[in-house]
Amino acid sequence: MLALxxxxxxxxxxxxxxxxxxxxxxxxxxxxRAAQPETAPAVAASAQTTPATAAxxxxxxxxxxxxxxxxxxxxxxxxxAALVARGWRRxxxxxxxxxxxxFESGSTTLVVLPDTQYYASCASRxxxxxxxxxxxxxxxxxxxxxxxxxxxxxxxxPAEWEYVRDGLAHVTAELPFVLVTGNHDHGPGGSSxxxxxxxxxxxxxxxxxxxxxxxxRAAPDDIENAxxxxxxxxxxxGVLALEWSPRASTVGWAxxxxxxxxxxxxxxxxxxxxYSDGTRYDWQHKGKAQEWNPLAYPTGRGAPEKRAxxxxxxxxxxxxxxxxxxxxxxxxxxVFLVLSGHVLGNGVGVLSSRGEHGNVVHQVMVNYxxxxxxxxxxxxxxxxxxxxxxxxxxxxxxxxxxxxxxADQTGELALEPPLW
Numbered sequence: 001m002l003a004l005x006x007x008x009x010x011x012x013x014x015x016x017x018x019x020x021x022x023x024x025x026x027x028x029x030x031x032x033r034a035a036q037p038e039t040a041p042a043v044a045a046s047a048q049t050t051p052a053t054a055a056x057x058x059x060x061x062x063x064x065x066x067x068x069x070x071x072x073x074x075x076x077x078x079x080x081a082a083l084v085a086r087g088w089r090r091x092x093x094x095x096x097x098x099x100x101x102x103f104e105s106g107s108t109t110l111v112v113l114p115d116t117q118y119y120a121s122c123a124s125r126x127x128x129x130x131x132x133x134x135x136x137x138x139x140x141x142x143x144x145x146x147x148x149x150x151x152x153x154x155x156x157x158p159a160e161w162e163y164v165r166d167g168l169a170h171v172t173a174e175l176p177f178v179l180v181t182g183n184h185d186h187g188p189g190g191s192s193x194x195x196x197x198x199x200x201x202x203x204x205x206x207x208x209x210x211x212x213x214x215x216x217r218a219a220p221d222d223i224e225n226a227x228x229x230x231x232x233x234x235x236x237x238g239v240l241a242l243e244w245s246p247r248a249s250t251v252g253w254a255x256x257x258x259x260x261x262x263x264x265x266x267x268x269x270x271x272x273x274x275y276s277d278g279t280r281y282d283w284q285h286k287g288k289a290q291e292w293n294p295l296a297y298p299t300g301r302g303a304p305e306k307r308a309x310x311x312x313x314x315x316x317x318x319x320x321x322x323x324x325x326x327x328x329x330x331x332x333x334x335v336f337l338v339l340s341g342h343v344l345g346n347g348v349g350v351l352s353s354r355g356e357h358g359n360v361v362h363q364v365m366v367n368y369x370x371x372x373x374x375x376x377x378x379x380x381x382x383x384x385x386x387x388x389x390x391x392x393x394x395x396x397x398x399x400x401x402x403x404x405x406x407a408d409q410t411g412e413l414a415l416e417p418p419l420w
Contacts, residue, residue, distance in 0.1 A: 078117065078118035078121035078122050078154055078374055079118060079369070079370065079374065083344065083370070086344075088344060088345060088346070088347075088370040089346065089370070089371070090370070090371055090372045091371060091372060091376070092368075092371065092376070092378065092395065092404035092406060092409060093404075093406065094404075094405050094406060095400070095402040095403060095404050095405060096402060096403055096405045097401060097402055097403070098403070099394070099396075099403055100403075100405065100410070101392070103140075103141055103383065104383070104385055104386065104392075105386075106142075106385075106386035107141075107142060107383045107384060107385050107386060107392075108142050108144050108232055108383070108384040109137070109141040109142055109143045109144065109381060109382065109383050109384075110143075110144060110145055110146075110147055110267070110381075110382040110384070111130075111134045111137075111143055111145070111146045111147070111379055111380075111381060111382075112146075112147050112148075112149065112339060112366065112379060112380040112381075112382060113127075113130055113131075113146060113147070113148045113149070113379055114148075114149040114150075114151075114341035114366050114367050114368065114369075114380065115149065115150065115151040115182065115341045115342065115367050115368070115369040115375070116130075116148070116151065116152055116164075116369075116374075116375070117151040117152065117153055117154035117182075117184050117190075117369065117374070118154060118369055118373070118374025118375065119163075119374050119375065120152065120153045120154055120160040120161075120163045120164060121153070121154035121155060121160060121374075122373075122374060123159075123163055124373060124374065125377075125399065126373065126374065126375060126376070126377035126399055127163070127164070127167045128167050129377050129398045129399045130377060130379050130398055130399075131146065131167055131168060131171050131177070132170075132171060132398075133398035134146050134171070134175060134379075135171035135174050135175055138174055138175055141381075141383075143175060144176075144230050144232065144237065145175065145176040145177070145178060145210075145213075145228070145230055145239065146175055146176070146177045146178070147178050147180075147239065147267070147269055147339065148177070148178060148179050148180050148269075149180055149182070149269060149271060149339060149340060149341035149342075149366070149367075150180045150181050150182025150183075150185065150244060150270070150271030150272075150340075150341055150342065151181075151182030151183065151184045151185060151271065151341065151342070151369075152164050152179065152180075152181070152182070152185055152199075153184060153185055153190065153198075154184050154190055155184070155189050155190040156184065156185055156186060156187065156188070156189065156190040156196075156197060156198055157189075157190075157198075158198065161198045161199070161201070161202040162202070164202070165202050165203070165207075168207050168208070171208075172207040172208025172209060172210065173208045173209060174208075174209060175208075175209055176206075176208070176209045176210040176212070176213050176228065176230065177206075177207050177208065177209075177210055178206075178210060178226075178228055178239055178241050178269065179199065179203055179206070179207070179210075179223060179241070180241050180242070180269045180270065180271060181197055181199055181224055181243055181244045181271065182244050182271035182272070182341070182342060183244055183245070183271065183272070183294070183297055183299070183342070185197045185198075185199060185244065186244055186299060187298070187299070191298070192244070192245075192297045192298055192299045193298045193299075194298070194299065195243075195244075195299055197224070199223070199224060200221065200222050200224070203223060204221040204222070204223075205221075205223065206223050206226065206228075210228065213228045213229055213230055214226060214227075214228055215227045215228060215229045215238075215257075215261070216257050216260075218249075218250060218253045223241070224241075224243040225241065225242055225243050225246075225250050225253065225254070226240075226241045227239070227240050227241070227254075227257045227261070228241070229261065229264065232384075232419075234388065234419070234420035235264075235265050235388070235419050235420045236261075236263070236264045236265070237264065237265055237266075237267065238258075238261055238264035238265065238266040238267070238334065239266070239267050239269065240254060240257065240258070240266060240267070240268045240269065241269045241270075242254065242268065242269065242270040242324075243270075244270075244271050244272070244294070244299065245271075245272065245294035245295070245297065245299050245300055245318040245319065245320075246270060246318070246319045246324065247314070247316040247317065247318060247319070248316050248317040248319070249316055250319075251319055251324065251327050251328050254328055255327075255328055255331065255332075258328075258331075258332045258334065258335070259332075261334075262332070262333070262334060263334070264334050265334050265336055265419050266332065266334045266335045266336065266337075267335075267336070267337045267338075267339060268328075268329060268335060268337070268338045268339070269338075269339050269340075270324065270338070270339075270340055271294075271340060271341060271342050272292065272293070272294045272320070272321070272340060272341075272342040272343070273320075273321040273324060273338055273340035273342075273363065273365070274321055274338070274340050274343070274349045274350075274351060274363050274364070274365035275290045275321070275343055275349060275365070276343045276344075276345045276346060276347070276348065276349045276365065277290075277349065278349045278350055278351050279351065280320070280321030280322045280324075280325055280351065280363070281293050281294065281320035281321035281322060282320060282321065282322035283295040283296070283320050283322075284322070285322075291343075291344075292342060292343060292344075293320055294318055294319070294320050295318055295320050297318075299314070299318060300314060300318035301314055321340075321363075324338075325353070329355070329361060329363075330353070330355040330356050330361070331355070331356055332355070332357075333355065333356075333357035333358075333359050334359075335355065335359065335361050336359060336360070336361060336362065336415055336419070337361070337362050337363075337364065337382075337391070338361060338362070338363040338364070339364055339365075339366070340363075340364070340365050341365065341366060341367045342365070342367065343365055343367055344367065344369070344370050345370070346408065347365075347366060347367035347368055347369070347370060348365065348366060348367075348408045348409075349364070349365035350362065350363065350364050350365070350413075351363045352413070359416065359417060360414075360415070360416040362391070362413045364393075366380045366395075368395075376397050376399065376400060377397040377398055377399030377400060378395050378396065378397045378404065379395070379396060379397070379398070380393065380394070380395055381393065381394040381395075381396055384419060387418065388415065388418040388419035388420040389414060389415055389418045389419075390412050390413060390414050390415055391412065391413045391415060392411075392412045393410060393411055393412070393413070394409070394410050395409040395410065
């Protein structure tokens with residue numbers, strides 16, 4: 001599945017479980033990324049494991065955690081028994097307190113929080129650990145923003161949204177937190193039977209520092225579709241947050257926004273885009289062969305009570321990954337990264353494709369919710385190295401104080417063209 005510069009896992013191949021701990025792949029040079037359309041990045045050479053630098057410690061659980069211990073959380077942290085029974089991995093192995101490669105001084109970090117729904121449903125410690133750690137690391141890791149990938153809640157209830165709001169209350173003044181919705185953030189009980197979300201009630205405005213970098217939004221008092229601009233010195237990083245299963249009107253708005261800010265380098269966030277086999281969601285050609293396609297949900301249908309069929313799409317047309325690629329992503333030279341979550345299984349996937357202007361767009365899916373306690377506190381670190389030529393990716397749990405060092409959890413993507 002996850003076929004980036006860490007290891008070549010064929011896009012159609014079944015995921016491989018990590019084996020005995022061994023040294024991680026070394027950071028690849030920018031030229032290691034093959035400039036082929038629709039390809040997986042090349043394999044990096046191995047390197048020795050290096051301790052984390054003083055500027056980028058891996059804190060222990062005792063140092064950073066608060067609240068009940070994970071062992072006292074509700075069983076499986078909200079995951080239904082039918083999903084647990086499917087036998088997906090419940091832990092990430094191997095792990096290490098050492099960070100490899102260590103954080104490179106001068107890099108810029110984006111912290112990614114995918115699918116936190118079971119943390120909210122169980123009121124677990126993990127979400128608080130994550131956001132506090134990100135705020136504490138702002139200076140040491142030069143954290144520019146925290147990016148969510150949808151399914152902030154499990155049942156779209158006031159209690160769960162209050163959990164999210166309260167978890168962010170003491171840290172958002174320091175860091176921009178970009179909020180994105182998923183299917184569980186819509187409809188009664190998180191059913192996505194309609195597009196009603198309590199996001200607008202609890203977050204009519206971007207939280208804290210995110211308000212200062214908000215450039216545009218599709219509707220007043222609604223941040224579900226919004227564009228943020230983060231000044232990084234040498235370049236402005238645009239972050240385009242799109243609603244769950246974006247509608248045609250949303251895609252039209254997004255195209256206009258990216259046209260207006262054509263000089264930005266852009267990251268697009270949307271909940272369901274890439275599948276676990278490293279291909280985009282494509283209802284037209286693959287239908288139900290790809291589980292959990294957004295077009296199969298009631299929000300994607302004109303008559304939600306009817307079965308998902310080609311002729312039953314909503315008049316405003318919900319979009320899946322392939323539709324977004326064709327009508328939005330590939331059209332803009334500044335786009336270099338699309339991030340999504342949503343998909344279970346091994347919770348990883350990568351696809352690298354060339355846009356119409358020759359730019360390589362890395363499309364990355366990451367999800368930890370199938371792990372114990374709804375994710376064991378893991379988050380994804382994206383490090384833009386000082387040269388602007390590569391993006392390093394790592395998985396870290398502030399609660400556990402460890403990095404996941406398996407081949408599908410750490411690696412590097414070359415950026416073409418470079419960010420600056």
